Amino acid sequence: MRSRFSAPSARLALAAVAAVAVTVTATATAAATADSRSTTVRACVTKDLTYKVSLKTQAGGYFLVTAKAKSGVTCYLEGVFPSASFGSSADTEVSPAEHAVSDRVTLSGSTAAYAGINPKTTNNDHGREFEVLHLAVAGDETNAVTLALPETATVDRPTATNWHADPAGAVPFSG
Numbered sequence: 001m002r003s004r005f006s007a008p009s010a011r012l013a014l015a016a017v018a019a020v021a022v023t024v025t026a027t028a029t030a031a032a033t034a035d036s037r038s039t040t041v042r043a044c045v046t047k048d049l050t051y052k053v054s055l056k057t058q059a060g061g062y063f064l065v066t067a068k069a070k071s072g073v074t075c076y077l078e079g080v081f082p083s084a085s086f087g088s089s090a091d092t093e094v095s096p097a098e099h100a101v102s103d104r105v106t107l108s109g110s111t112a113a114y115a116g117i118n119p120k121t122t123n124n125d126h127g128r129e130f131e132v133l134h135l136a137v138a139g140d141e142t143n144a145v146t147l148a149l150p151e152t153a154t155v156d157r158p159t160a161t162n163w164h165a166d167p168a169g170a171v172p173f174s175g
Contacts, residue, residue, distance in 0.1 A: 044073075048075050051135060051147055054150060059173050062172050065114065065115045065170075067115075068112045069107035077107065082135055083136040086130035086158065087128070087130055091157075094160040102162040114165075114166070115164070116160065117159070117161075118160075120156045122156045134146050
């Protein structure tokens with residue numbers, strides 16, 4: 001008689017272990033599925049954004065670049081200056097106007113990021129004139145866009161601020 005009683009309890013124990021295994025497997029599968037559908041925000045590339053350039057008179061005059069994510073895109077810009085130049089010569093590439101990294105700016109919908117570009121940081125009569133700006137997200141220079149400037153710019157040692165969430169942070173004050 002003893003063997004008959006032990007058999008059902010062994011089967012019951014085996015069923016309990018199997019139920020736990022199924023539960024653990026189902027939980028792991030659900031977690032893996034949730035991870036694969038997570039919406040982690042990725043870094044922006046140049047083609048993710050639309051750009052607008054406007055002329056500002058503050059701080060001696062500069063160009064304010066406004067970047068917005070295209071429809072359906074959510075991405076972020078690191079708080080570093082954009083890759084930009086007014087021509088193909090190295091002396092028309094912008095250098096940083098700020099010495100530290102700013103906060104990351106996440107773009108989606110109507111949220112914008114702003115960078116200020118000062119085309120002439122020298123106090124002389126030198127420089128070359130340009131009507132366009134070549135711009136890319138830093139690290140994505142091979143996909144640069146060419147933007148028409150609101151007016152011709154005399155360029156000599158240009159600088160650019162980092163990307164900022166507030167246009168007031170994008171004023172490239174001369175040091």
